[in-house]
Amino acid sequence: MASFACLLVPLLYVTTVLSLAPALCYVNPGANPGQDAEENSEYRTHIVLVWPPADAHAADEVAHRRWHESFLPSSLTEFGEPRLVHSYTEAFSGFAARLTDAELHEVSKKPGFLRAFPDRTQQLMTTHTPEYLGLRQGPGFWRDVARYGKGIVVGLLDVGIYGAHPSFGDNAVAPPPSRWKGSCQGSASRCNKKLVGVKSFVGDDGRDDFGHGTHTSSTAVGNFINGASRNGMAYGTASGIAPGAHVAMYKVCTGKGCQDSAVLAGMDAAIKDGVDVISISIGGNMTFQFDHDPIAIGAFSSVSKGILVVCAAGNNGPKLASVVNDAPWLVTVAASSVDRSFLADVQLGKGVSVAGEAINQVTNSSSKTYPLLYSEERRNCIYHGEESKVAGKIVICDAVDNLLPYNTSEKSILREIKSAGAAGVVLINTNADGYTTVLWDYGSDVVQVTAADGINIKKYEMSSQTNSTSAVTFSHKTVLGVRPSPTVASFSSRGPSTITPGVLKPDILAPGLNILAAYPPQTLLGTGPFNVLSGTSMSTPHISGVAALVKSVHPDWSPAAIKSAIMTTSDTVDKNGGPILDEQHRKANAYATGAGHVNPARATDPGLVYDLGATDYASYICALMGEAALAVIVRNSSLSCAKLPKTAEAQLNYPTIKVPLQPTPFTVSRTVTNVGPAASTYTVKVDAPTSLTVLVSPGTLVFAKAREKKTFNVTVSGHGADVLEGSLLWVSGQHVVRSPIVAVARHG
Ligand SMILES: *[C@@H]1O[C@H](CO)[C@@H](O)[C@H](O)[C@H]1NC(C)=O
Ligand SMILES: *[C@@H]1O[C@H](CO)[C@@H](O)[C@H](O)[C@H]1NC(C)=O
Ligand SMILES: *[C@@H]1O[C@H](CO)[C@@H](O)[C@H](O)[C@H]1NC(C)=O
Ligand SMILES: *[C@@H]1O[C@H](CO)[C@@H](O)[C@H](O)[C@H]1NC(C)=O
Ligand SMILES: *[C@@H]1O[C@H](CO)[C@@H](O)[C@H](O)[C@H]1NC(C)=O
Ligand SMILES: *[C@@H]1O[C@H](CO)[C@@H](O)[C@H](O)[C@H]1NC(C)=O
DSSP states (O other), rough: OOOOSSGGGGEEEEEEOOTOOOOEEEESSSSSTTTTHHHHSOOEEEEEEEEOOOTTOOOOHHHHHHHHTTSSSBBBBBSSSSSSEEHHHSOSEEEEEEEOOHEEEEEEEEEEEEEEEOEEEEEEOOSSHHTTOOOOSSSSSSISSGGGGTTTTEEEEEEETTSSSSSOOOOOOOOOTTTTTOOOOOSSOOOOOEEEEESSSSSSSOSSSHHHHHHHHHHHHHHOOOEEEEETTEEEEEESSSSSSSEEEEEOOTTTTTEEEHHHHHHHHHHTTOOOOEOEEEEEEOOOOGGOHHHHHHHHHHHHHHOEEEEESSOOSSSTOOOOOOOOOOOEEEEESSSSSEEEEEEETTTTEEEEEOSOOOOOOOOEEEEEOOOOTTTTOOOOTTGGGTTTTTEEOOOOOOTTTTTTIIIHHHHHHHHTTTTTTEEOOOTTTTTTOOOOOOOEEEEEEOOOHHHHHHHHHTTTGGGGGEEEEEEEEEEOOOOSBBBBBBTTTOOSSSSSSSSSSSSSEEOOSSSEEEESSETTTEOEEEEOOOOOHHHHHHHHHHHHHHHHHHTTOHHHHHHHHHTTBOOOOOTTTSBBTTTTBBBOOOHHHTTTOOOOOTTTTTTOOOOOOOOHHHHHHHHHHHHHHHHHHHTTTOTTTTTOOOOOGSSSOOEEEEEEEEEOEEEEEEEEEOOOOSSSSEEEEEEOOTTEEEESSSSEEOOSSOOOOOOEEEEEEOOOOEEEEEEEEOOOOOOOEEEEEEEEEETO
């Protein structure tokens, strides 16, 4: 049931796809009362959704708790542990409790009961990225328009925070907004004007034993730190995307992952405290119907209350249909490479060299040459019993899985051959990872290379069987300006959504490969003060930071408007002006990139937005899932599917367009809201392949007022392929509002 898709867990479970640094996770916190009893008894934690108490608006927390307790057979289990684990009031109407299956059956018969969910376990899935994204210190957009995200609180659900890190210093940060109600719990967390809240839902003080939460928090809102680097690499000024914003940590994960019941408790507290943006670098390896997914349900509550929820798309790429956190009310974030390389050359004699990368460049390999060793039979470098073969050689290894360096695979294997006397290791990406080199600290004298470079190195080794020599040179150099960039990272989960295939997911692409950000001094997985991690866990807080910038400029915008602004202003070309490529350096499709690569400076001024409110989502839920799902997700007794229009997926007022590819014209309708100059005129422009016909009516939108809305139709027909992609652009003198159009044949 649990799926470890992401990061943290590597220590305990090797599985994780994301071990990269992926998306967080959640699992048994170990802090809940009765954890041990759980193993030995039939008690389990169940998440129970109920109608709100009769006088919900008037009810305080005590009244909610009393209502929730009224569903339970007794307040204690037969082992004397409290049954009620969490009582939710904001993110969810209901509670988490220890119940046997028989007891749950009784609970389900009580009036007010809606649904019960098993408590699943999910997984957690820089100096340079602000500048890479066009954000520069000093006069200009970042400081003067977006005010570095001033006045905005970003709440992260993660594995804790190392609050003493200088990234969370409050130099030049304003006090939190007066509506802020959060606080710091526990002794390890020092609050100040930057770090304004720490709460743990796993029974400790909120500290970060793994580094993931410190890394994600600093990526979103870390303050400026001069001279940040990792062992001298990636030297520069570190900061988050919204260095003027505040951070609140809700610790909902441990080394075992993240339990749904704790994630909901964190979301509940974040809403009560008054966060503006919730950032969730957590995910499973599979997605659930939204009315069977407590996180999607909790996020709906957040969004209804005006809080944007940003989530990792998952680290299960490049497999199609691997995206998670795919409800349309969430922002689903994919991961890209940046233009930075941690260069380490492999010299192949006679001046031929291959540019690899290494994160651990503590020692300088000499220019001394060593023979290369590659063995087809031992391509993964398991030399058990024949360790003597590797002594004094540079050993070439094919990676087993770039994303799983802990436990089994690479890490311990490489340690073995190095302790057998290997002079160095060249580790070649899997073919599936292609040009995506996820850097791991394998120790010194290990160089990682792309699959393509690996082929050349092997050829060289074979062509000079008797005497191939090479040297590994660590150039101690961080190279900027690497092209092509951005590219989609191999691990980044791909669409289509299996739950809502008519809505394009993921939504947006942001940096997530080899990201340098703050790290605790010492953890089980690495050391600070800065560390390099990869995953959609890392791309997610970039978007949370951008959302903080947009919200700081436009505090009254809805979550959907902020999301639309980020999506319609994104880049579809890379730094060379060509199409964004994927991990194989092929043109990336919309299932990999979503709307495109985030462009923060444009996101605060989109011109037009595609807005959506709770009622619009309710109409969509009615069409996709029906009345029962509406009751579970929306829980508003004044809304019923009988009274609501039914909004088919394609007709949801989403900033991207997904339609069937068929010769018969298919029409979708969209409504844009003018958030630019009051008097504005937009004309339509369509980019599409010739086999895709896109007609837009009307072709001109004339606005006279701010906030004015205009509706238009897009009619699409086509043939001759499984998938065709185009773009719809509304163009005025000052703005280009772009939506990808993805047309998919029914069988495709
Ligand atoms: C998710 O992970 C679990 C446990 O690691 C595994 O059993 C399951 O098959 C995975 N599901 C998918 C869809 O990959
Ligand atoms: C590696 O080389 C650099 C540049 O030549 C030098 O500054 C540094 O001290 C060397 N490091 C070690 C561990 O020898
Ligand atoms: C992971 O490590 C543990 C402990 O060393 C070991 O028992 C387990 O077999 C390893 N898992 C895999 C898949 O190798
Ligand atoms: C192998 O190559 C090195 C460097 O090119 C050379 O010095 C050495 O003599 C060669 N050895 C043999 C056996 O060819
Ligand atoms: C329920 O829906 C109605 C109609 O859209 C809306 O006016 C009301 O605010 C909603 N109630 C809550 C608690 O969201
Ligand atoms: C859009 O299409 C609908 C139904 O096809 C039609 O009723 C409506 O008039 C059209 N609107 C515009 C602006 O063309």
